[in-house]
Amino acid sequence: MTQTLSLDNLHVGEVGPVSLQVGPGEILCISGPSGSGKSRLLRAVADLEPHEGRVLLGDTPASDLSASDWRRRVMLIPSESRWWHDHVRDHCGPEQTEDLKALGFEPSVLDWPVSRLSSGEKQRLALYRALTLAPEALLLDEPTANLDGTNRDQVERWLLERIRESGRPTLWVAHDPEQIQRVASAHYRIHGHQLERV
Numbered sequence: 001m002t003q004t005l006s007l008d009n010l011h012v013g014e015v016g017p018v019s020l021q022v023g024p025g026e027i028l029c030i031s032g033p034s035g036s037g038k039s040r041l042l043r044a045v046a047d048l049e050p051h052e053g054r055v056l057l058g059d060t061p062a063s064d065l066s067a068s069d070w071r072r073r074v075m076l077i078p079s080e081s082r083w084w085h086d087h088v089r090d091h092c093g094p095e096q097t098e099d100l101k102a103l104g105f106e107p108s109v110l111d112w113p114v115s116r117l118s119s120g121e122k123q124r125l126a127l128y129r130a131l132t133l134a135p136e137a138l139l140l141d142e143p144t145a146n147l148d149g150t151n152r153d154q155v156e157r158w159l160l161e162r163i164r165e166s167g168r169p170t171l172w173v174a175h176d177p178e179q180i181q182r183v184a185s186a187h188y189r190i191h192g193h194q195l196e197r198v
C-alpha cells in the first residue's frame, strides 16, 4: 500500500510550524546545522518526541493508532541503531538474500552475534532489518554516516531502488549536498526555527 506522509502544523522544540507532504516513493531530504533539530523532528514524526500538531499516513493520524503500531508503519532508523537480541537474525523479518547481497553481506551474517558488528555493518544491517519488517514509510537519520565511499554508494543505490519500487514516502536527514542532489525529490533545510524549502 502506498500512501502520503503528511506533517500538519508540527512543532518540535523550537522548530515549527512544519507542514509538508511526502508522496509515495518520494524522498524529502532535511539538512541543517548540527543541533538544529533534524533528529528531533524525525523522532516526533515517529511519535518518540513530545510535539504539537499532527502526522498522518494517508488519512490515518498517528493518534488513531497505538504507538507501537504507528512505529511499525512509520519506521525510524536512527543514525545509531539499537540491538537488543544477541544475534542479527532475531531482529529481522523474513530473510531477503538479494538485499543482503546488495548490501555486501553473505546470508551467514544473520547468524553473527551483534557484538562482532562494526559500526558500518550495524548501520547497513539496521537498514536491512527495517525493510524486512515492511514499514509503509521510512524516517532515515543520516543512513550512510558511518560508511566509506564505496559502501555509501552501494547503500544509497539500494535504498533508492527499494524506496522507488515500494512507493514508501521517506524523510532522509543528510548533510552531504552531493548526496542530497542524488537522492532528493525535495530538499528542506532548518534555518533558525523554520524548515525552509531549498
Ligand SMILES: Nc1ncnc2c1ncn2[C@@H]1O[C@H](COP(=O)(O)OP(=O)(O)OP(=O)(O)O)[C@@H](O)[C@H]1O
Pocket (backbone or CB within 6 Å): 013, 032, 033, 034, 035, 036, 037, 038, 039, 040, 041
Ligand atoms: N528531549 C530534549 N529536550 C530538550 N532539548 C533536546 C532534547 N533532545 C535534544 N535536544 C536538543 O535539541 C537540539 C536538536 O537536537 P537534534 O538531535 O535534533 O539535532 P540535529 O539537528 O539532529 O543535530 P546533528 O546534526 O548534530 O545530529 C540540540 O540542541 C539538543 O541538545
